Amino acid sequence: MKPAKTILFRADGNSNIGAGHMMRCLSIADAAVSAGWHCRFFTADDSFAGTVRSRGYGQQAFHTDYTDMQQECSPFFAVIKASRPAAVFVDSYYVTASYLTALSACLKPFGGRLYYIDDVLSFAYPADCLINYNIYGPDKEDAYRQLYQKAGQKCPRLALGTLYAPLHVQYQGLPKRVVKETAKSILISTGGADPGHIGIRLAEYIVRSQDVSGPKGRIGDFEFHFVVGAMNQDREKLANIAALRDGKNITLHYNTSNMSGLMQRSDLAISAAGSTLYELCATQTPTVTYIWADNQIPGAEGFVKHGVMECAGDIRSMPDYPPKLLTAALELAGDYKRRVQIANRQQEVVDGKGAERIVEELVEI
DSSP, rough: OOOEEEEEEEEEEEOTTSSSSHHHHHHHHHHHHHTTOOEEEESSSSSHHHHHHHHHHHHOOOOTTTOOOGGGHHHHHHHHHHOOEEEEEEEEOOOOOOOHHHHHHHHHTTTTTTEOOOSSOOOOOOSSSEEEEEETTTGHHHHHHHHHHHTTOOOOEEEGGGOOOOOOOOGGGGOOOOSSOOOOOOEEOSSOTTTTHHHHHHHHHHHHHOOEEEEEEEGGGEEEEEEETTTTTTHHHHHHHHHHHHSOOOOOOOEOOOOHHHHHHHHHHHEETTTHHHHHTTTOOOEEEESGGGGGHHHHHHHHHTTTTTTEEGGOOTTTTTTHHHHHHHHTTOOHHHHHHHHHHHHHEEEEEEEEEEHHHHHHH
16 A cells, blocks of 8 residues: 655754754645645644644644653654655654664555754764755765765765755745845844843843944944744843833844744844744845854854855853844944845845755655
């Protein structure tokens, strides 16, 4: 019996690991549904249950430790054997070789395929297709092949580079940005959870540094738009700061359904070096990025290498990083030609159709 035209997604999101894994899988699911597939999500807990269900997908939590995926093998494999999916997408830094090997063996009897979304090249992942959509992905092709050769395994199909960046449909077909000569609006995105409390520190610095100047203006002359993620632990503190400013240059955005529109209305952005950078590229938003985790280092370096971002560095080694981030943003705001160069390059790098291409890879396999 052939597998059903069903795709199962195994990913997690919470206040510790953020929203990136879930959001990119949801984008792939949206593209798959548009192509006639049925999709379901499986998670360790219910942290993202509301988000998944609001997008129209079934969701089941195993109520296990997301850092120990072996705990879920029995219930997950039972679901796979019963539903016979055409494909399973796994997106987690906590997978092990034994977990993926067992999962692949579970799919093999009916021809189901295993896809793994990777960022870190931890080991030779037992999978049918390996997706690394990061800007540095193509640079790692030889490293992947050598990794599998050393492990004595056949290298899977590789889908590498920004052509495969799985973004929401709202990032597709966007018009060329008209870069304003005078920049006034700065978007600040610190991730869905912001475990480092970066957003609140930036907001506090903005409030007490209204007279700090850049090349073409004071901090008090700019409008700052903070994206407040659903799992941000500083929501109340940020709300209090915004209230104190009484609408004067600090605006908070909760549960934004049209993030693409917000990015397009902003003249530039400050953002963590995560998956949001690909959305900022698609909207051609000149950006100052920063590093907060080891897995963000290759991406930040790749964006700088390709001329599509400015990077303020690894702020974990900067006790007083808010001035550095805001100064870098003000410098970029004052450099019109540089912002034009960045926006033009961003449009070449990310077109927003990566999720569709991943689904096409599934059909080809």
